[in-house]
Amino acid sequence: MNESVRKTIEYRLQLVNESxxxxxxxxxxxxxxxxxxxxxxxxxxxxxxxxETFLIEYPL
Structure with missing residues (x-):
């Protein structure tokens, strides 16, 4: 594999991992x-x- 391609893939992988x-x-x-x-x-x-229970049990 071409070294520049490898570095590009590694860099993109690093970005994906960070994301x-x-x-x-x-x-x-x-x-x-x-x-x-x-x-x-x-x-x-x-x-x-x-x-609500209080209002039902003790209406005004």
């Missing part, structure tokens, strides 16, 4: 953010149910 690492990092960050949002949503939903 893959970056996307993997972003994926993990997004998954963590999604988990935090789901946890917050679960807490809000729980509080909503508690408030």
């Amino acid at each position: 893959e690492e970056s996307f993997q990092k972003n994926k993990v960050e997004l998954e963590n953010a999604l988990l935090r949002n789901k946890t917050k949503l679960d807490l809000i939903t729980k509080e909503k149910k508690e408030l």
Whole structure:
């Protein structure tokens, strides 16, 4: 294989690897953010149910 072709392929492979690492990092960050949002949503939903139950049990 021609040396310049080999260097070009190696360089492109390096770029692809860096892109893959970056996307993997972003994926993990997004998954963590999604988990935090789901946890917050679960807490809000729980509080909503508690408030609705309170209004039913103790009407004005």
